[in-house]
Amino acid sequence: MTDPSRLGAPVRFEGVGKRYGRSWAVRGFDLEIAAGEFVSLLGASGSGKTTSLMMLAGFETPTEGRIAVGGRTVDAMPPAKRDIGMVFQSYALFPHMTAAENVDFPLRMRGRPKAEREAAVAKMLDIVGLAHLADRLPSQLSGGQQQRVALARAIVFEPPVLLMDEPLGALDKHLRATLQAEIKRIQARLGLTVLFVTHDQEEALTMSDRICVMRDGAILQVDAPETIYDRPADTYVAAFFGESNALTAVPEGPGAVRLGPVVAPWPGAGPAAGALEIAIRPERIAIADEDAPVPPAHVAVFATVRETTFVGDRRVYLAALDTGEAVQVNQPLADLSGGHRPGERVRLHWATTAMRGFVDGRAA
Amino acid sequence: MSLAEPLAPARLGALRARAATPAWLALPLIAFLGVFYLAPVAMMLARAAGEGDWAPLFAAIENQVAQRVFLGTLEIAFVCTLATLVIGYPLALFAALAPPWLARLAIAAVLAPFWSSILIRSYAWMVLLGREGLVNGALGGLGLIEAPIRMLNTTFAVYVGMIHIMLPFMILPIYAALKGIDGRLVQAAENLGASTASVLRHVILPLSLPGVAAGALVVFVLSIGFYVTPALLGGPRDMMVSMLIAQEVDLYNWDLASAYAGGLLVLTLLIVAVASRFVDLGKAMGGRK
Amino acid sequence: MSARALRLSAGLPARVALGAVALLVALFLVFPVVIVIPLSFSGSEFLSFPPESWSLRWYADFFTTARWLESAWLSIWIAVVAAILATVLGTAAALGLARAKFPGRAVVTAFLLSPLVVPAIIVSIGVYFFYAPLGLVGSPIGIAIAHATLASPFVLVNVTAALAGFDPRLEQAAKNLGASGWSTFRLVTFPIIKPGVMAGAVFAFIASFDEMIVALFITSPGNVTLPIRMWESMRNEISPAIAAVSTLVILLSVSLFFVAARIQARAVARSGGDR
Numbered sequence: 001m002t003d004p005s006r007l008g009a010p011v012r013f014e015g016v017g018k019r020y021g022r023s024w025a026v027r028g029f030d031l032e033i034a035a036g037e038f039v040s041l042l043g044a045s046g047s048g049k050t051t052s053l054m055m056l057a058g059f060e061t062p063t064e065g066r067i068a069v070g071g072r073t074v075d076a077m078p079p080a081k082r083d084i085g086m087v088f089q090s091y092a093l094f095p096h097m098t099a100a101e102n103v104d105f106p107l108r109m110r111g112r113p114k115a116e117r118e119a120a121v122a123k124m125l126d127i128v129g130l131a132h133l134a135d136r137l138p139s140q141l142s143g144g145q146q147q148r149v150a151l152a153r154a155i156v157f158e159p160p161v162l163l164m165d166e167p168l169g170a171l172d173k174h175l176r177a178t179l180q181a182e183i184k185r186i187q188a189r190l191g192l193t194v195l196f197v198t199h200d201q202e203e204a205l206t207m208s209d210r211i212c213v214m215r216d217g218a219i220l221q222v223d224a225p226e227t228i229y230d231r232p233a234d235t236y237v238a239a240f241f242g243e244s245n246a247l248t249a250v251p252e253g254p255g256a257v258r259l260g261p262v263v264a265p266w267p268g269a270g271p272a273a274g275a276l277e278i279a280i281r282p283e284r285i286a287i288a289d290e291d292a293p294v295p296p297a298h299v300a301v302f303a304t305v306r307e308t309t310f311v312g313d314r315r316v317y318l319a320a321l322d323t324g325e326a327v328q329v330n331q332p333l334a335d336l337s338g339g340h341r342p343g344e345r346v347r348l349h350w351a352t353t354a355m356r357g358f359v360d361g362r363a364a
Numbered sequence: 365m366s367l368a369e370p371l372a373p374a375r376l377g378a379l380r381a382r383a384a385t386p387a388w389l390a391l392p393l394i395a396f397l398g399v400f401y402l403a404p405v406a407m408m409l410a411r412a413a414g415e416g417d418w419a420p421l422f423a424a425i426e427n428q429v430a431q432r433v434f435l436g437t438l439e440i441a442f443v444c445t446l447a448t449l450v451i452g453y454p455l456a457l458f459a460a461l462a463p464p465w466l467a468r469l470a471i472a473a474v475l476a477p478f479w480s481s482i483l484i485r486s487y488a489w490m491v492l493l494g495r496e497g498l499v500n501g502a503l504g505g506l507g508l509i510e511a512p513i514r515m516l517n518t519t520f521a522v523y524v525g526m527i528h529i530m531l532p533f534m535i536l537p538i539y540a541a542l543k544g545i546d547g548r549l550v551q552a553a554e555n556l557g558a559s560t561a562s563v564l565r566h567v568i569l570p571l572s573l574p575g576v577a578a579g580a581l582v583v584f585v586l587s588i589g590f591y592v593t594p595a596l597l598g599g600p601r602d603m604m605v606s607m608l609i610a611q612e613v614d615l616y617n618w619d620l621a622s623a624y625a626g627g628l629l630v631l632t633l634l635i636v637a638v639a640s641r642f643v644d645l646g647k648a649m650g651g652r653k
Numbered sequence: 654m655s656a657r658a659l660r661l662s663a664g665l666p667a668r669v670a671l672g673a674v675a676l677l678v679a680l681f682l683v684f685p686v687v688i689v690i691p692l693s694f695s696g697s698e699f700l701s702f703p704p705e706s707w708s709l710r711w712y713a714d715f716f717t718t719a720r721w722l723e724s725a726w727l728s729i730w731i732a733v734v735a736a737i738l739a740t741v742l743g744t745a746a747a748l749g750l751a752r753a754k755f756p757g758r759a760v761v762t763a764f765l766l767s768p769l770v771v772p773a774i775i776v777s778i779g780v781y782f783f784y785a786p787l788g789l790v791g792s793p794i795g796i797a798i799a800h801a802t803l804a805s806p807f808v809l810v811n812v813t814a815a816l817a818g819f820d821p822r823l824e825q826a827a828k829n830l831g832a833s834g835w836s837t838f839r840l841v842t843f844p845i846i847k848p849g850v851m852a853g854a855v856f857a858f859i860a861s862f863d864e865m866i867v868a869l870f871i872t873s874p875g876n877v878t879l880p881i882r883m884w885e886s887m888r889n890e891i892s893p894a895i896a897a898v899s900t901l902v903i904l905l906s907v908s909l910f911f912v913a914a915r916i917q918a919r920a921v922a923r924s925g926g927d928r
Binding site for chain 1: 820822823825826827828829830831832833836840841844845920
C-alpha cells in the first residue's frame with residue numbers, strides 16, 4: 001500500500017484521551033494509520049471524531065496518550081509547525097483573499113520563493129479545475145468550488161497527512177458524489193495519508209481503505225469497509241451500516257441453534273445458555289412460494305407477507321414469521337413481474353453463512 | 365439512518381474554538397484606564413471624604429439647594445425618558461414596518477443628530493427658540509401668538525434640547541428589538557383574529573420591551589449627567605447636578621464639588637447596577653452605531 | 654431564512670397616522686442639525702431666519718482669525734492623538750476579551766465600558782486633581798490622554814462587534830497552514846475586523862473632537878480647544894459666526910462618517926454581501 005516516493009506518512013494514536021471538565025470526549029483511542037492510507041472516522045455527533053481530528057491538528061491537547069506522525073511525537077508541537085493539511089468544516093476560506101491568495105497562503109508562510117509559489121498555486125488550481133477562477137473571492141464561488149479551493153489550499157504545501165472534517169457536508173448529493181471521486185483520485189495520485197471525518201456511512205464505505213467507527217468517545221471497530229459491513233463487531237455497528245433483521249435464537253446443543261420451529265447449524269461456539277441475537281441483512285434473504293425447494297446449506301422458515309413496497313430497483317417485503325417476529329426482505333428485481341401479495345404464505349430462506357450472531361450486543 | 369443516536373450534549377466542547385488571542389491583551393487598556401480614569405475618580409472621592417470625617421459629604425447632604433437640585437435632576441431625567449419613549453416609539457415602529465428604502469431614510473434621520481455635537485445642537489435650539497427665533501416667527505406668522513413667547517432660558521427649552529439629543533438613544537434599541545420580531549408571529553395573531561390594535565398591544569409591544577428597557581436605561585443615565593444643554597438653554601431655576609458641581613468649582617469649593625460629584629457617581633452606578641439585572645448594557649450602548 | 658420581516662395588515666388611516674407622526678419626529682431630529690448651515694451664510698450681524706442677506710463673511714472671519722484657527726488645529730491634534738491611543742488600546746483589549754474566559758471578565762468589561770455612562774463632570778474634577786501635581790493641566794497631551802480614556806469604549810464596542818461576526822476557524826486554518834500568531838493576526842484577523850477598527854477610530858476621533866467638559870477643566874488660556882472657544886463665544890452672544898464654525902465641524906464629522914461607512918460597505922461587498 002505504501003510507496004516511499006510519495007507524500008504520505010504513517011500516523012499513530014496511542015491511548016489518546018481528551019477530557020472536558022468531568023466528561024471524556026475521547027478515551028482509550030488507539031489507531032495506527034499506514035502511510036498513504038485513507039481512513040474514515042465515522043460516528044454520530046458527539047462520538048469524539050472531530051475531537052480526535054483536532055488533537056492531531058494541534059488545536060486540542062490530549063489529556064492523556066500520545067500522537068505520532070511519521071514516527072515523531074507531535075504533542076508538543078504548535079499547530080503551525082505540524083505540516084498537516086486540513087480541510088475545515090465549511091472550509092474556513094479567508095474571505096478577504098482570492099482563491100489563488102488562499103492557496104498561496106501556506107507557501108507564503110513557509111517563505112518559499114515567489115516564482116515557486118506562483119507555479120505551485122497555478123498547478124494546484126489546475127488540478128482541482130479552478131484555474132479560470134483564481135482571482136475570485138470565496139464569496140463569488142459556489143459551494144463546490146469553495147470546497148475545491150479548500151482542498152487545494154490544504155495540499156499545496158505537500159503535507160504528509162491530510163485531515164478532512166465533514167468536507168462535503170454542505171453540498172448536495174450529486175456534487176458530493178463528484179467530489180468524493182475527485183478527492184479519492186487526488187489522494188491516490190499524491191499518495192496522501194488521509195483522515196476523514198464523516199457521519200455519513202455511505203460516504204465512509206465508498207471512500208475509505210479502512211473505517212473507524214466511534215461511539216461515545218471510544219472506538220467500536222476498525223476494519224475495511226467490506227468487513228465492517230459484513231462482519232460488524234456489534235449490533236450498533238450493524239445498525240449503523242445498512243439495514244438489518246434481528247431474530248432471537250436459543251442454543252440447541254453444540255453446533256446448532258433453534259430459530260422458532262427450525263434448527264439451524266451454527267458454526268460458532270454460541271452461548272452456554274440464554275438467547276443469541278441473530279442478524280441477517282434483508283438483501284441476503286430470499287423469498288419464495290410456500291412449496292418452493294430450498295437450496296442446500298440454507299435455513300428456511302415459513303412466513304406470511306404483511307406489506308410489500310416497490311422501491312424501483314427492488315421490492316421490500318415485511319413478513320411475519322410464525323413466531324410473530326417481523327422480517328424485512330429486499331428482493332432485487334430482475335424483472336417487474338410477479339411478487340407476493342399481502343396475506344400470502346411464503347417461504348423465506350438464507351444461507352447459513354449469512355447469519356451473524358450477537359450475545360449482549362457483541363459479535364459471538 | 366446515519367445519525368443513529370441522539371446528540372450527546374457533553375461533547376460540544378470539542379467544537380468550541382480555542383482563543384487565538386490571549387487575554388493579557390486587555391491589560392494595557394485596563395492599566396491605562398486604571399491610571400488616567402479610575403485613579404483620578406478615586407482622588408476625587410477621597411476629596412469628598414475630607415480628613416476622614418466625611419465633612420464635605422455631610423455638608424453636601426445637608427445642603428437644601430443641593431437636595432433640590434438632585435431631585436430636580438431626577439425629575440428632568442425621568443421626564444426626558446418618558447418623552448423620548450412616547451415620541452420615539454412611533455418612529456421606531458414606522459422604520460421597522462417600512463420597506464427597506466424608507467426604513468433606511470428613517471434611520472438616517474435618527475442618526476443625523478450624531479453628525480453634530482451636543483454643543484452645536486444646543487446652539488441650534490438657542491437660535492430656534494430665541495425671542496427672534498424661528499419658532500416665534502412661525503407662530504407669529506400663523507397668527508397664533510401676538511407677541512413673541514419667552515422660550516429660551518426656560519425649563520421647556522431644556523426639555524426640547526435634551527429630548528432632541530436623547531431621542532436616538534431611545535429609538536435605536538427599540539428599532540433593533542422590533543426588527544428582531546419574527547413577522548410570522550404577527551401573521552399568526554392576525555390569522556387568529558387579532559385586530560391591528562390587539563396585535564400591537566399583545567404581540568409587538570411585549571416583544572419590543574427589551575429594547576424599550578435598554579433605551580430607557582441609557583436615556584435616564586445619560587440625562588442625569590447633562591451639563592451643556594441645560595446651561596445654555598435653561599434658566600436659573602433649571603440647575604442640574606453637573607451645573608451645581610461646576611458652580612462650586614468656580615467658587616473653588618473643591619471639597620463640596622467633589623462631594624456632589626461623588627453623589628452623582630453613586631447615583632449613576634446605582635441605577636446602572638440595578639437596571640443591568642434586567643438590561644444588557646453592553647448591547648444597549650452598542651446601539652449607538 | 655425562517656424569520657419573516659415584520660408586516661402589519663393595518664388599515665389605511667392607521668398607516669397614514671403612523672407615517673405622519675414618524676415624519677414629524679424625523680423632521681424634529683434633522684431640522685436643528687441642518688438649520689445652522691443656512692444661518693452660517695447670513696450677511697447680517699444678527700441671527701434671523703431666513704437670513705436677510707447672504708455672504709461668506711463668517712467663514713472669512715473664521716479663516717482669518719488666529720484664535721479660531723489655533724483652536725481648530727489644537728482640537729484636531731488632540732483628537733488624532735486620542736483616537737490613536739484609544740484605537741490601539743481598545744482593539745487590543747477587544748481581542749483579549751473576545752474569546753478568553755476568566756473569572757471577573759464581566760466586571761472588567763463593565764469597568765472598561767463605564768466611561769460611556771459616568772458623567773463627564775465627575776471625570777473632569779478627578780482628572781484636574783490628578784493632573785495638577787503632575788503639571789499636566791493646560792498641556793495638550795494631558796487633554797489627549799483624558800480624551801483617550803473617554804473614547805476607548807467606542808473602539809471596544811465596535812471591535813467587539815466585528816469580532817462577534819468573525820469565524821475563529823479562520824485563525825485555526827491560518828495556524829494549520831503554518832502561520833505564526835503574529836502572521837495570523839496581521840494577514841487574517843486584522844484585515845477582517847478592520848472595518849470595525851476604523852469605525853471605532855472615527856467614533857473615538859469625533860468623541861474627542863467634540864468633547865468640552867473635561868477639556869474645560871484642564872485647559873489653559875494658551876490652549877483652548879475648539880468646543881471651548883465655541884462655548885465661550887455662545888455664552889456671550891448668539892452670532893452667526895458660531896453657525897459657520899458649526900457647519901465646518903459638521904462637515905468634518907460627516908466626511909469622517911462617510912469614510913467609515915465606505916470602508917464598511919466595501920468590506921461587506923468583499924465578504925459577499927448578505928451571505
